[in-house]
Amino acid sequence: PAICNFVRVAADEYGVRADDRMYQGLTLAFDFSVEEIWTSFLTGATLVPKPAGVSLVGEDLHDFLVERRVTAMCVVPTLLATVEADLDDLRFLLVSGEACPQDLIRRWWTPQRRFLNVYGPTEATVTATMAQVHPDRPVTIGRPLPTYAALVLDTTDPTRVLPFGETGELAVAGVGLADGYLNRDEKTAEVFVPAPVDLPNNPSGLIYRT
Incomplete structure (x- = not known):
């Protein structure tokens, strides 16, 4: 029940759409990958997995996202910091796994992009709280998700x-x-x-x- 509940809540709250193309770059051993995979499946979004056996960082990740027309991504801030922010197709961005610096939000925030900072220990099934970030507001983990x-x-x-x-x-x-x-x-x-x-x-x- 816990994982099914979380995926339903995430699908309802995050704003991932059926016409999105979600980058899937996290290992399945990391519970954060549930955000990418199962939220996409439930909303009908297209999953765009990275090439097998390859770690994409910086320019390589940027070029892959552009080439595959990725519109949605869940990522840790450290990895996001290696990528140039000129990704016009990217309309949904979710960061988690570590504290997100304010300067990273300033780099990546646009009025057209839904930008979320989420928090949750594995003991609470992936994610428990969510905040919609803005460059002019302090970074917080937000409020609890429904349920x-x-x-x-x-x-x-x-x-x-x-x-x-x-x-x-x-x-x-x-x-x-x-x-x-x-x-x-x-x-x-x-x-x-x-x-x-x-x-x-x-x-x-x-x-x-x-």
């Missing part, structure tokens, strides 16, 4: 939820939350803990302490 929740906990008392604007430990919850770690009961009990407040769309009643 997800996010809390900020007091680091000295993780049963206490902090109000807006305070700094603490991020916790996530929702339909996408994992059951725990396979054969690692102690670690599971440490980070998958009962939610300190009632949350909608949280069938397990747990939160994941990031």
Whole structure:
């Protein structure tokens, strides 16, 4: 249910369209690849995989995207930083996997391009929050996706939820939350803990302490 829920939510929220051509360059071992592959399949977009056995970076990646008329891409900021930003066909851009610098957003943002910064641990099924970025606004991880929740906990008392604007430990919850770690009961009990407040769309009643 978790992965099916996430793909449905991503297809509804991201804005990938049936006429898009999505670059598929991430290894299947990286959960981020779910963003590329299954969101495209559900929306009817065309998947454009990179050549087998080749790592495309910088000019090589740029030329491939131009040649294949790629309109949508999910990418880590470090890789995006190696590519020239003159990709007029690229109308959808999603970054994740690491913090996205403000200068990268300034380089890549255009009024015509949907540009998302998303965040989520594997323990919450790929992605839990989303922000539409803008060069004139601070970079944030945004708000929880539908069927997800996010809390900020007091680091000295993780049963206490902090109000807006305070700094603490991020916790996530929702339909996408994992059951725990396979054969690692102690670690599971440490980070998958009962939610300190009632949350909608949280069938397990747990939160994941990031």
